[in-house]
Each structure stands twice: as structure tokens, then as C-alpha cells.
Amino acid sequence: MSPEARDAAEPRVVLSAAQIDEIVARLAAAMSARYVDGAVLIGVLRGSVPFLADLVRAMTVPVSVDFMAITPYTPNSGRVRLLKDLDLDIAGRDAVIVEDIVDTGLSTAFLRSELQRRRPRSVAVCTLLDRRVRRVVPVDIDFAGAEVADTYVIGFGLDHEGRYRNLRLIAAADVEVLAADPDAYVEVLYGSNRRSEQGAS
Numbered sequence: 714m715s716p717e718a719r720d721a722a723e724p725r726v727v728l729s730a731a732q733i734d735e736i737v738a739r740l741a742a743a744m745s746a747r748y749v750d751g752a753v754l755i756g757v758l759r760g761s762v763p764f765l766a767d768l769v770r771a772m773t774v775p776v777s778v779d780f781m782a783i784t785p786y787t788p789n790s791g792r793v794r795l796l797k798d799l800d801l802d803i804a805g806r807d808a809v810i811v812e813d814i815v816d817t818g819l820s821t822a823f824l825r826s827e828l829q830r831r832r833p834r835s836v837a838v839c840t841l842l843d844r845r846v847r848r849v850v851p852v853d854i855d856f857a858g859a860e861v862a863d864t865y866v867i868g869f870g871l872d873h874e875g876r877y878r879n880l881r882l883i884a885a886a887d888v889e890v891l892a893a894d895p896d897a898y899v900e901v902l903y904g905s906n907r908r909s910e911q912g913a914s
């Protein structure tokens with residue numbers, strides 16, 4: 714990578730690994746208090762996986778885990794479609810949709826109405842990140858981690874073309890830099906990942 718490209722690919726840390734841990738602990742405590750009889754946590758593939766994995770392990774009540782996958786909304790498709798359905802029956806149970814980020818809200822609104830039809834006792838939404846400035850449809854969020862500004866973010870489940878999901882932190886990335894080179898942030902972000910691992914040990 715040229716020195717100019719490396720400068721352009723200077724990411725800004727939005728949430729450090731320690732800040733994510735604090736958010737997970739807070740949300741897990743709130744959810745454990747709300748669902749003393751347990752709940753079904755429904756991860757939206759694939760971005761919610763690291764968050765869901767940490768969340769369920771920090772919860773102190775019995776939970777079941779299932780997954781759904783949907784096609785993202787695009788102006789061309791005009792709608793969201795279900796790609797993978799639940800395996801569990803949620804009728805009469807408390808269900809929680811677990812998202813990496815609620816952005817336009819179109820995915821979450823679709824999932825909530827889809828789940829509501831299955832007659833659960835309740836459906837709630839838990840998201841690590843909330844980008845309210847981009848909301849297109851209103852979404853009630855029951856458990857919210859952190860609000861983020863209108864910048865593209867990567868890490869801790871959030872990807873760009875499948876990359877960066879396994880970072881322990883979340884960083885703001887320049888979409889033009891990523892469009893030119895999807896790997897533009899690999900060197901600097903995985904370097905900082907290694908450094909934070911070393912710092913933690």
C-alpha cells in the first residue's frame with residue numbers, strides 16, 4: 714500500500730474492546746432482570762454473531778438461541794426477504810431480536826412483524842449500535858448499546874465485503890477508501906487488535 718493510501722486508511726476507534734465489554738455487561742444485566750424465566754434470543758446473521766455470543770454468556774438466566782437471515786433492503790429490491798427462518802417455535806415465549814446495528818430500521822421492522830405473526834408472548838429488540846440519524850421506519854429499541862453517527866463502521870460483527878467481522882473493536886471507516894481497496898484497513902486494524910490482545914494479557 715502507498716503511504717498516501719495508508720494515511721487515508723487511518724481508522725477512528727468508535728468503541729474499544731473494553732467499551733464493548735461494558736455495554737454487553739449492562740445489556741445482559743438488563744435482559745436478565747427482565748426475563749427471569751428465560752427468553753429466546755434471535756441473532757440476525759451474520760453481523761450479530763460476536764455480540765450475541767458475548768451477550769448470552771453474560772446473561773444469568775436460561776436462554777435459547779436461534780438465528781434468522783434476511784436479504785438486505787436495496788432500492789432495487791424494494792423489500793426485505795427471509796433467507797433463513799427460525800428452527801425454534803416461539804409461540805408463547807419471550808423473543809428478543811439481536812442486531813449488530815439498527816440503521817434504516819427496515820430489517821428490524823421486517824423481522825419484528827415476521828416474528829409477531831408467530832404469537833410469541835413478547836418481541837423485543839436488542840442492538841449493539843443505533844444509528845438513529847439514518848432511520849427510515851420507526852423502530853422501538855428495548856435494549857440499546859451505543860448510538861453512532863452517520864459514518865460507516867466495521868468490526869465486532871460489522872463487515873465490509875465479509876472482512877473485519879472478527880475485530881474486537883469497532884472503527885469508523887471511509888467508504889471511498891474501502892471501495893478502492895476492501896483490505897485497506899486490514900494492516901492497521903489487525904495490528905491494533907493484536908496490540909489490544911497483548912495489552913489485555
Ligand code: IMP
Pocket residue numbers: 757760785786812813814815816817818819820821864865866867871872873
Ligand atoms: P438496516 O436495515 O438499514 O437497519 O440495517 C441492516 C443491516 O445493515 C445491519 O444489520 C448491518 O448488517 C448492515 N449495516 C448497516 N450499517 C452498517 C455499517 O455501518 N457497517 C456494516 N454494516 C452495516
